[in-house]
Amino acid sequence: MARVSVVSGSARRRWAAVVAGTALVLSVPALADAASSVLTRTGSQAPSPAALLRRALDSHDVAHSGLAESRGTLGLPDVRRFGDVAALLGSTTRARVWWQAPDHWRVARMISSGEQDVYSYAPGTIVTWDYERNLQRTTTRNDGTRLPRVDDLLPPQAARRLLGSADPADAVTGLPSRHLAGHEADGLRVTPASAQTTIGTVDVWVEPRSGLPLAVRVTDRRGVVAFDSAFLDLEIGAPAAADLAIPSPPGARLESGEAPDLVALADRYARRGLPSSVAGESRTPGVLRGTATYGRGFARFVVVPLPGGPAGDILDAARLRTKVQDVTGGQLAVLASGVVTAAIVVSSAGQGAFLVAGLVSPQLVQAAAKDLLTDPSAVTFS
DSSP states (O other), rough: EEEOEOOSSSSSTOOOOOOOTTTTBOOOOOOOTTTTTEEOSSSSOOOOOOOOHHHHHHHHTTEEEEEEEEEOOOOOOGGGGGTTTTHHSSSSEEEEEEEEETOOOOOEEEETTEEEEEEEETTTEEEEEEETTTTEEEEEEOOBBBBBOOOSSHHHHHHHHHTTTTTTTEEEEEEEEETTTTEEEEEEEEEOOOOBBBBEEEEEEOTTEEEEOOEEEETTTOOOOEEEEEEEEEESSSOHHHHHOOOOOOOEEEEEOOOHHHHHHHHHHSSSOOSSTTTEEEEEEEOSSSEEEEEEEEEEEEEEEEHHHHHHHHHHHTTTTTTOETTEEEEEEEEEEEEEEEEEEEEESOOOOOEEESOOOOHHHHHHHHHHHOOOTTTOOO
16 A cells, blocks of 8 residues: 655646636646655655556646536535535536647536536637527636536546545555546546545546546445446547637627636635634645635635625525534534535634535534634625
């Protein structure tokens, strides 16, 4: 059984981790990345599973196209301001991908009425195209915390972000190979060492020559599958230029903005006053923004400051699923769904409101939320 050490060389320029707030609920700026190196504690020659992990992390530039299916069992509350996140992470999603490079790709989500497309054609710029609504929206400055999109659920992206969260103490072992989408894929398993995370295992199957992840599966500590994504068909190689071209249909409604969703808006415009530690966990170093992550490895959680209106909406949605507690300084609701734990906490004294989320225990999330209510350095929107 090997141990893995993941060291980032470009952590501030890409995304990687997915830990509730960082993987299945929110995408946050990277803490580990494709430039990572994988070492073992027992010698200079990395064993096969660790070498495979490194190849997977280094696969951003592997051009490919194919059809993938993801299945989530995360029964998240359907909050209108969070768009279709509950559907993406709590049901089956099929998507076709055309991937030329990290900043040049297209992903089409297949829905009953047609498809919804997401395009990337330049660093930090995303174009979404909704055929049914005849709406095209361009979003720039996509470099901070945001809600997940359909492209985050594809095997390569989900696997890289999860593997990028690995801690040096986590065990990395091999798994039997699988035949996936016409390719033989070698398997590896990461078993988190921390008792704070709700993840039991992260299993990834990788095409060994290219390093492209073809499937990823996340189970909780009871062995129940919480998230599963795999290619159904796949061609490794550059897609046709026509498949990457953004349509320009006559009469389409055009929109533009700098924040694709509520969480990205909070990340960009919230007052930057989050404390250096919460619930005994230190703030993760990185780009200073309105949101923050705490902890290490898979046992990280994200804190998102929220304006009062959205916070009230989320608290109302939480009431349908769990009890809202009166605690010192405000109100608190904790939701546990599979491997994801989230809390919404609202101050009664003008301190603000916060969403706390992670693949961590309910006890840790609740302790963090209570700390935010009583820490005078935790401030949110004016």
